[in-house]
Amino acid sequence: MAEQAPVETKFLEEVIRDLSCDDPESRRKALDAIMTFAWYPGWEPAEFVALGGLPALVGRLGEDDEKSRVQAVEAVERLSELGVTPELVKEGVIPLLERMTSGDRYRPLRMIAGRALAKIRRRMRE
Secondary structure, X not given: OOOOXXXXXXXXXXXXXXXXXXXXXXHHHHHHHHHHHHHOOOOOOHHHHHOOHHHHHHHHHHOOOHXXXXXXXXXXXXXXXXXXXXXXXXXXXXXXXXXXXXXXXXXXXHHHHHHHHHHHHHXXXX
């Protein structure tokens, strides 16, 4: 009999799948779930990264919906705080955040992206 994947793994796989789906509401809910995980005390993002979650998350930086873009930036920032900065940089997050900082149509998001970019750059130097 095959070994069962832990419940958290199955849930993360579902969240990652939803991050990349065509339904904007499912993508928004998946971003909510990532933020819940990211702020849960003691959560480590290694499994999220290993399951391929970063490309899906970084892809959400280009969402049409402002709230989703804000959530995506905040999730990227939080994952960087949790030690995933090198992996985020490899996924190309720096140029995306730079573009958001200088030209996003939603002014509050320009500020949020600028804050996240500054924190990521600081962590790259550590």
